[in-house]
Amino acid sequence: MIHLRRAQYRDILLRPAREALEGPLGKGIRLSFTLNSEDEASMREIAARTAKYTQGSVEGPLATPWNTVDVVGTDPDGYVIVLTTVADRTRTWEQLKKSVRSSDQPVKIGD
Template sequence: MTETAAPGVDRAIYPMPVFVTFPVTDLTASTRWYEALGFVVLATMPRPDGTDALVHLRRLRHQDLLLVPGSPTPGPRVSFAAGEEDLAGRAARVRRAGGAGSVEGPVDTPWFTRDLVATDPDGYVVVLTAPRLDDVAADPAWNATVTGSLGRRPGGS
């Protein structure tokens, strides 16, 4: 498994407040796919027989993803902050890496983020999302709407 650069990756071992675990059909292929998406291999844990039991991947601090051999169970999308990363460049790297899986975008959202939607070879959907801060600052009406919605429950209560 190769290592690729990721923006600001923190290789410290610390208690993870939250992480995602994906059972995957091909640990090696999935690891390569996530490396193209900007994750780095933090650790690979072996089973007693020496085969790989778990690959611990990380993008930024507290953005940990564990891959384990097993039957895929895709569910809801998982979003990771992309920070200042060039998402168009990241999409191009994923596309160049080839293999199964896909990437859509990046696209701008109505809530002023730029999102890259990546579907891995097992069907898991990971979204890298970056704020469009210049656009937020330029839209005082949107800022007022967001500020007015703070603490409001669905249905207007």
């Protein structure tokens, strides 16, 4: 993996494909955008609005072990867009490091 950083929170992570990429044009492309002014409620609204579109798919909002709330959209060509915001702004970096395990996965936030 290659981690390119322009400034804090402006990162690009590049890694080689694990298998041959056949299929949709966007397979393997995942873009993530941080929405600093959003919260869990507004992320729910974003997920609900985008789920109304018949093209592609929407997952979320998802609570991640790394203290974010994410909405993940996949378009018909396979491109993945992740909209993310901080879940708990009071958590410290030390608390976060202690709580995340390598096997942790995002979970759907209940309605």
